[in-house]
Amino acid sequence: MQRPGTIVRRTRIATWNVNSIKARTRVVTRWLEAETPEVLLLQETKCSEELFPRPEFEDLGYRIETVGQKGYNGVAVMSRAAFTVERRRLPGHPGDDEARYIEGLVELPTEGRRKPRELRVVSLYVPNGNPAGSESFLYKIDWLKRLIDHARQLLKETEPLILGGDFNVAPTDADVYDPSLFGNDALCHPEIRARFRELLTAGFTDVVAAHYPAPGNYTFWDYQDRAWPKNHGWRIDHLLLSPRALALLADCGIDKKPRGMQQPSDHVPVWCDLRL
């Protein structure tokens, strides 16, 4: 616990599926100004690397690394601290060219004159996979298997690790507003949930689930059918922390405010604060 008078640096790491970075430039810059995260992991940027609106974010002090694709998918990392890209594709399938994965090392500033602390971060966008049983569903299963294999390798490294992103998995029935409607949906499917549990068992903590076990902590509300005002949501965006990252955890949460603003993404940011 923090003693009175002790200065503790708040290092915020967040993830956000923005549903087009070009359409969301203003919403995201405002959020960065208000929340000042050290690192923001982005998904569904929906634009090529050349067309990414860099200056708007660089002006706020963020460096940007992105894996882009025209019109679909797209992930990025925005960081105020030095960031080095380690991987631009999820290993395990050389023919998979979809822009769904970026991994790298951040040099996080620490208190006083201590050396910066290295943190490995991954911004990932798991395939949607609907409808169940389709080609797209098989791709999702395969993608999650590759993620589990790779994450096991990353856990052998010494630095703390955070997997953040749109997992397109509602881990339990408490993570969907009406589970009776979506039993066979690719976001709730037993086979998909089993893969997600396997990932956790490999050594990760879903920090929001651990701190806010009650139902209703959603991160996504469909644009259709007035889902937001009715709170018809899903919890599908997650921050998974390795044991070494968990040891640094001070706080975490879901910031629902951006869903109620003008021209919102259908997802909201999920964040965690580390104590360094």
Add this chain to the structure above:
DNA sequence: ATGCCTACTACAAGTAGA
């Protein structure tokens, strides 16, 4: 309910998202 909303792409009452 083959709908509903939003973004993208490029003119198709198209696709994808979840």
